[in-house]
Structure formats: C-alpha cells, structure tokens
Amino acid sequence: MRLAILTDIHANREALAAVLADLAQRQVGRIVILGDIVGYGPDPVWCTEKVMSLVQAGALCIMGNHDQAIGTADDALNITARRAINWTRPLLDDGHRAFLAGLPMTARMEDLLFVHASANAPEDWIYVTNESRALGAFRSTDARLIFCGHVHQPALMSHDLSGSVRAQRFPMGLPVPLIRSRRWLAVVGSVGQARDGVAAAGYALFDMAQNELTFRRVPYNVATTVAKVRAAGLPESLAMRLQLGA
Amino acid sequence: MRVRPTEGLQIDGFTLGAQLHKGGFATVWDVTHPDHTLPMVMKVPTILDGDDAPTIVGFEVEQMIMPRLSGVHVPKVVAIGDFAVMPYIVTERIPGDSLLATFTRAPLPMSDLLEVMARMAAAVHDLHRQHVLHLDLKPANFLQRPSGEMVLVDFGLSRHDQLPDLLAEEFTIPMGTFPYIAPEQYLRSRDDPRSDLFALGAMIYELATGKMPFGAPDKLKGVRKRLWRDPVPPRALRPELPEWLQEIILKALEVDPAHRYQTAAQMVFDLTHPAQVKITARGRKLAADGWRTVFARWRVMRRVKGFAAPPSLSAQMDKAPILMVAVDLSPDMEMLASSLLRAVQRMLVIQPDARVACVNVIKTARIGIDNITDDDGTHLHVSRLVSLRAWADALDLPQERLTFTVLENPDPGTAIIDYAGHNNVDHILMGARGHSSTRRYLGSVSSQVVAEAPCSVTVIRLPEGRQAA
Incomplete structure (x- = not known):
C-alpha cells in the first residue's frame, strides 16, 4: 500500500487542493495528515472541512500545535501565529472545534509512527531540526519509521546499528529506499507554508511494499493565497513568507 | 548478527553449499533454493564482534544499490537478508574467475x-x-x-x-x-x-x-x-x-x-x-x-x-554525449546537409564536451558485386570520406572530438541504427528528404531510424518549397 503523508496545511486551500489533485494520480491507499490544519492561512474552514471528509473516508489525522491552540489559549505560539489563531477562532463552528480538539497526539500503523513534532514529547512541540533531536525521537519509540512535520523543511535522518544518527541528503521527487538495517525519521515538508526557499506545496509518498519514500513538490497558485491573506488582514509577514517559500 | 554462515545452514529457504571465496570483509557461498533454478551465490559480510562500522555500512550500501541495477553488466539480485538475523545478498552466480x-x-x-x-x-x-x-x-x-x-x-x-x-x-x-x-x-x-x-x-x-x-x-x-x-x-x-x-x-x-x-x-x-x-x-x-x-x-x-x-553523474553524461550525424552527401541534398550542419553547431553550444561521429552510408546492392570504383578510378569509399570531412570542417571541432565513418550496407536505416547501438550513441541527427509518394508507401530512412533507434533522434527537414531550390 502507498501512503500519502501531508503535514502543516495551515489553512492554505490552494496548496491543499494542488496536493490532493497530485496524489489522486498516484494510486494512494491511505492519506495521513500530521497536523496543523489551521493557523497562518486564510481558508481554515474549507481546509478543516476537507480534512474532516478525508478522515471520514479513512484518512488518519494527528493533532498539531495550531490545531490545539484553537481550543486552548496557547501562550507558546509566537505573536504572529497567535494573531492568526485569534483571527481563525471565530470562523470555526462547534463541529470544527470538536474535530480539532479530538485529534490524537500520535498514531501507529505497524512499525510506522506518526506524530506532529518530536516523538519523545509530542505535546512539547519540539522541532526536529538536527541529529541530536532526532536521536531523542528514536530513543522514545521502537517504531522503525517515524514521520513528523512541524519544521516546514523536509529532512531525512537515519539511525544505524551502532546507534548514531545522520542526516541524509535525498533528491526531491525520486524514491529513496529506507533500508531495513536502519531506522528512519522523515520530516515531511509543509503543504501550506514552505520554509525551504521553494514556494510550492510539499508532501511525501511512502510505498509500504517497496519500502521507499519519495518527497514531492507540487506547484500551486501562490498569488491567489497571498491575495487572500492580505484581504483577510492577516499579518503581512505571512503573505511574504508564502511568496518566498522561506 | 545472530546467525553465522556455515555449510548446510538454511535461511529464508536458501541452503548454503560450499564456501567459494573468503575475502577480508565477506564470504561468498554457493546456495540453492527450491523456488529458484538459477545458479546462485550468497555474499555474507564478515561482521566482527563489536564496532565494525565500515563493513556494515559498506554492506548497507550494496543492499541499497544492487537491487536498483539491471542489465548484463551486473549480477541479478535474487534476495536480500535482514541484519536482524543474518545480512546477505543472493545473486545469480557468474561462472569462472574474476579478471x-x-x-x-x-x-x-x-x-x-x-x-x-x-x-x-x-x-x-x-x-x-x-x-x-x-x-x-x-x-x-x-x-x-x-x-x-x-x-x-x-x-x-x-x-x-x-x-x-x-x-x-x-x-x-x-x-x-x-x-x-x-x-x-x-x-x-x-x-x-x-x-x-x-x-x-x-x-x-x-x-x-x-x-x-x-x-x-x-x-x-x-x-x-x-x-x-x-x-x-x-x-x-x-x-x-x-x-x-x-x-x-x-x-x-x-x-x-x-x-x-x-x-x-x-x-x-x-x-x-x-x-x-x-x-x-x-x-x-x-x-x-x-x-x-x-x-x-x-x-x-x-x-x-x-x-x-x-x-551530478547525469549532468556529466548529458554534457558529454556522443552525437551521431548521418549526412547525405548527394548533390540534390546540399541544402539539407548545410541545415544539418547548423543544427549540429547549435547542439555543440549546449553540449560543449560532445563528441561528434559523422557517418555516411553507401547503399550497396543486395545481390551482386558493387561498382565501388568510379570511372576515373577514384575509390567511392575514400571520396565519401573526403566529402564527409569537408562537410564537417565548419564545425571547427578539434580532431579528437570528431570521427568519420563510411558504412556500406544495402539498408541505410539499419546501418545507422546498428552503428548507434554499438557505439553508445546518445543522439542521432539526420536529414529527411521531402515527401514523395514512393516514400509514403515504402517508408523513409529517417522514419525507420526514429522508430527503431536505441536513443533520441532529431530529424532536420527543409521548409516546404525550399527543397528544389
């Protein structure tokens, strides 16, 4: 079976639609969403409802820190993120709020673990940005493969037989075999707010039979989303960020 | 590693036979499997107790790369063993010694x-x-x-x-x-x-x-x-x-x-x-x-x-391809030949390390002896080579990046396709003659090459109305 792994949608309707159109052509058996459906972007209602319908159709969805912040006043968010959440909250109805509040922190599927941030303390929203943080995640679970988001920059880490963790370079759009002698941690790139210099939506495909992971990039109409961010009166830095993908 | 290889060991359906080779980092065994009739060998890394990172990583690299390879120049991979029990790679057995x-x-x-x-x-x-x-x-x-x-x-x-x-x-x-x-x-x-x-x-x-x-x-x-x-x-x-x-x-x-x-x-x-x-x-x-x-x-x-x-490796190979130019040197094809030359010149701008193989085909009769010496006694093959060199003069390429070959074959299309296959040609450039009813029914050389060549083919055609000029 092939999994499509999406994360950090951030209320970006155009990006989510582009990713869903792309994976519709690729024989995906199941969709997994690693959280942060809302926040930053101008289309929280559409995105939440889209994810709710995907979950109804069998998709798996994990909670992200922005999803959690809808229900609880989270002081951990930075000022821009908090402004966007305060803008988002009145747009959502009780059904949306209940859905977001009810999302699990982690999920297991055979030897795969799905989590929004770091597996060792999912509710602390730790960014897995380097090898030593990845080591913490590897140590907290016996899962062979860990998929997370939160960072908005795709990355791949391996944990070898001697226990050392290394960041591995990978080509975009081509399958990488996740050889069984190692455990692997994949930080999936963001659907709705890329931060690695490419203004496009990111997601990943994992082929369970072939044991191969492909990081993908899908172009979407960034200008439309940027115009909506500005029309909604959201912070200008969020519009700039979408334009640059950084 | 929990299991060590020995003669008679059974693992994942494979039975180990004699040890064929013992190297510094691995042993190689003759193996059989009821589902595979192919002669096979199993390579098992010799992992010493304790820290033996180089051997392990080297074997991981092999396990990662070998299943992605195909063709006659690599052994066909049959199975791969998990490090949890005993790491191994089973491939077809190539008989004989190494070089x-x-x-x-x-x-x-x-x-x-x-x-x-x-x-x-x-x-x-x-x-x-x-x-x-x-x-x-x-x-x-x-x-x-x-x-x-x-x-x-x-x-x-x-x-x-x-x-x-x-x-x-x-x-x-x-x-x-x-x-x-x-x-x-x-x-x-x-x-x-x-x-x-x-x-x-x-x-x-x-x-x-x-x-x-x-x-x-x-x-x-x-x-x-x-x-x-x-x-x-x-x-x-x-x-x-x-x-x-x-x-x-x-x-x-x-x-x-x-x-x-x-x-x-x-x-x-x-x-x-x-x-x-x-x-x-x-x-x-x-x-x-x-x-x-x-x-x-x-x-x-x-x-x-x-x-x-x-x-990258592919960038290097793209930058230094072998271009084959099939040139028709007959007098009524001069316009086409010069068009072809300009096309080659443009390709050399984007592929600066390309090597250009200029080829001309002499169409021989299928039966009987060909008259390969003309009335003045000039050998046709040699005169074609001279013309081919003259044609390529304007490319202004150093001699080591140009070759000239005259092929003799009753079937020019097949001659071009075979030459491209034998010489790892990446791209063929050739001209196409204008349309005529004979060609429509019998098929042209260029359409045969486009259909059957083992590489990319670019066909140069003169715009309508300029062929007769």
Whole structure:
C-alpha cells in the first residue's frame, strides 16, 4: 500500500487542493495528515472541512500545535501565529472545534509512527531540526519509521546499528529506499507554508511494499493565497513568507 | 548478527553449499533454493564482534544499490537478508574467475587486450548510465559471462547519485584500492564519474605492460604521489605498443579529471576506433617527465585540496554525449546537409564536451558485386570520406572530438541504427528528404531510424518549397 503523508496545511486551500489533485494520480491507499490544519492561512474552514471528509473516508489525522491552540489559549505560539489563531477562532463552528480538539497526539500503523513534532514529547512541540533531536525521537519509540512535520523543511535522518544518527541528503521527487538495517525519521515538508526557499506545496509518498519514500513538490497558485491573506488582514509577514517559500 | 554462515545452514529457504571465496570483509557461498533454478551465490559480510562500522555500512550500501541495477553488466539480485538475523545478498552466480586471473597473465597480446579493455569500459558505461559510480574498480571486481560481457561486482564503496550516500561523512580516510584509486578520491571526492575512468586507465596500463602505473603502495602516503608523479609511459616498457593505445591510457590517467575522458562511452569509442585517435605528445613520449617538471608540478599539487566535480553523474553524461550525424552527401541534398550542419553547431553550444561521429552510408546492392570504383578510378569509399570531412570542417571541432565513418550496407536505416547501438550513441541527427509518394508507401530512412533507434533522434527537414531550390 502507498501512503500519502501531508503535514502543516495551515489553512492554505490552494496548496491543499494542488496536493490532493497530485496524489489522486498516484494510486494512494491511505492519506495521513500530521497536523496543523489551521493557523497562518486564510481558508481554515474549507481546509478543516476537507480534512474532516478525508478522515471520514479513512484518512488518519494527528493533532498539531495550531490545531490545539484553537481550543486552548496557547501562550507558546509566537505573536504572529497567535494573531492568526485569534483571527481563525471565530470562523470555526462547534463541529470544527470538536474535530480539532479530538485529534490524537500520535498514531501507529505497524512499525510506522506518526506524530506532529518530536516523538519523545509530542505535546512539547519540539522541532526536529538536527541529529541530536532526532536521536531523542528514536530513543522514545521502537517504531522503525517515524514521520513528523512541524519544521516546514523536509529532512531525512537515519539511525544505524551502532546507534548514531545522520542526516541524509535525498533528491526531491525520486524514491529513496529506507533500508531495513536502519531506522528512519522523515520530516515531511509543509503543504501550506514552505520554509525551504521553494514556494510550492510539499508532501511525501511512502510505498509500504517497496519500502521507499519519495518527497514531492507540487506547484500551486501562490498569488491567489497571498491575495487572500492580505484581504483577510492577516499579518503581512505571512503573505511574504508564502511568496518566498522561506 | 545472530546467525553465522556455515555449510548446510538454511535461511529464508536458501541452503548454503560450499564456501567459494573468503575475502577480508565477506564470504561468498554457493546456495540453492527450491523456488529458484538459477545458479546462485550468497555474499555474507564478515561482521566482527563489536564496532565494525565500515563493513556494515559498506554492506548497507550494496543492499541499497544492487537491487536498483539491471542489465548484463551486473549480477541479478535474487534476495536480500535482514541484519536482524543474518545480512546477505543472493545473486545469480557468474561462472569462472574474476579478471584477477587475466591480470596475472599480463602483459596480454594486443588482440586479447583490445577486447578485454573495450568490454571493461562498456560495463562501466552501463553502470554510469544507471546513476552509479563504482569507486572501487579493480581486477577482482570484474567477472565475465560465458557470452563475453564483463560483470561488475562489489558495490560496497559505490555511490548512487539519486540516493543518500551512507558513506559520505562516515569515515575520515579515503577509501578505495591503492594501485587504482584516482587522485581526487585520495582527496575525499565521492562524486566524480571520471574517478572510475582513472581506475580503468590504471588497469589497462597494467594489462598492456604487466606493471602497475603507480606501483602498489602499502601506505596511504604512497598514493598521494600520483598527484604529481606521472607513470612511466607504456611504450617505454613495451615498445611494440601503438601510440594510440598509450594516448588512451595516459589520457585516462590525467591527474585533473577535466583532462581525462569525460564519460566511459567516449573512452569505449576511442578503444573501438583506434585509427581515429588523435596522437599528441602524450601518445609519443618514451620517458616519464624529468625531475624539473615533476618538481614544478609538486609545488602546485601539494597544495591542491580537490578538483571540481560535475554537478551530478547525469549532468556529466548529458554534457558529454556522443552525437551521431548521418549526412547525405548527394548533390540534390546540399541544402539539407548545410541545415544539418547548423543544427549540429547549435547542439555543440549546449553540449560543449560532445563528441561528434559523422557517418555516411553507401547503399550497396543486395545481390551482386558493387561498382565501388568510379570511372576515373577514384575509390567511392575514400571520396565519401573526403566529402564527409569537408562537410564537417565548419564545425571547427578539434580532431579528437570528431570521427568519420563510411558504412556500406544495402539498408541505410539499419546501418545507422546498428552503428548507434554499438557505439553508445546518445543522439542521432539526420536529414529527411521531402515527401514523395514512393516514400509514403515504402517508408523513409529517417522514419525507420526514429522508430527503431536505441536513443533520441532529431530529424532536420527543409521548409516546404525550399527543397528544389
């Protein structure tokens, strides 16, 4: 079976639609969403409802820190993120709020673990940005493969037989075999707010039979989303960020 | 590793037979499996107790790369074993010894040498085509099929340019086999396909002369010398070797990868077209460089930290393709021939290291003897060659990047397709004659080539109305 792994949608309707159109052509058996459906972007209602319908159709969805912040006043968010959440909250109805509040922190599927941030303390929203943080995640679970988001920059880490963790370079759009002698941690790139210099939506495909992971990039109409961010009166830095993908 | 290999061991349906080979890092066993009739071998890494990272990572690299390879020049992978129980790779068994046995017979007679060299280089080209640098080419890593093709084995130091490089930051010392390792590999580079061409050059040198070009250093320090000390020219050791062979060997052994062959296919091309190799001072020299020259080189090279590597293996192969131009030299095709020339000139702008093979086909009768000498006694074949050279003059390419071939065949389309296949041609350029009813029914040469060629084909056609001009 092939999994499509999406994360950090951030209320970006155009990006989510582009990713869903792309994976519709690729024989995906199941969709997994690693959280942060809302926040930053101008289309929280559409995105939440889209994810709710995907979950109804069998998709798996994990909670992200922005999803959690809808229900609880989270002081951990930075000022821009908090402004966007305060803008988002009145747009959502009780059904949306209940859905977001009810999302699990982690999920297991055979030897795969799905989590929004770091597996060792999912509710602390730790960014897995380097090898030593990845080591913490590897140590907290016996899962062979860990998929997370939160960072908005795709990355791949391996944990070898001697226990050392290394960041591995990978080509975009081509399958990488996740050889069984190692455990692997994949930080999936963001659907709705890329931060690695490419203004496009990111997601990943994992082929369970072939044991191969492909990081993908899908172009979407960034200008439309940027115009909506500005029309909604959201912070200008969020519009700039979408334009640059950084 | 929980299980160790022994004769009679059963694992995942495989039964181990006799041990065929015991190397420093692995053992190789004859194996059978009820579901597989193919003769097979199992390679098992010898993992010592405790920290044995190099062996483990090397084997992980093989497990990652080998299943992605295909074709006659690599062994077919049957199964891969998990590290949790016993790591292994089962492949088809290639009968016979490695080339190591052939190397003990070096120097080889010229006739054997030519064949072995071209087959070795063809295997490397096939590997590069599949995005893999071998990086540890040596006689023991070449096997030969009964049908003649060389098979490359041992991918423990290899690099796939579209996969993570597990060896990248793992070890601090350069890895490879001292007599054959390229200078840039000594300087820690793991991403230059031309490193494999250096190793090929070193092996051909050994096959031709019976000596290793840089000796067999037992310490890493001894490897460094090849950055400035040139090998003794092969013809100084074996005077009957032709200049063109020395030219090929010393070109492959250039210290700076930019001065070597740029792709294995280009090296194969020279090995199979010796008459057209341009001989330079490199091919003619009969002694190694004097101490002044070597000292001057040492002063520069001892500070060198590395050489520029290409952005990727595929980028390197795209930049240095073999272009084949099939030129029709008949008088009514002059306009088309000059159009074709301009098309080639434009391609050379974007592919600056391309090698251009100009080909003309003489259509011979299927039955009977052809009149290949015209009324004035000029040999048709020779006169075609002269015209072909004249046509290519305007390309303004150095001689070593141009070749001229006149083929004789009753079927020009097939002649062009076969030539492209045998010479690893990447792209064919040819002209198409105008439309006519005969061609519509019988099919044109260009449409046959487009349909059947093993590579890209560009067909140049004159705009309607200009053909008769």
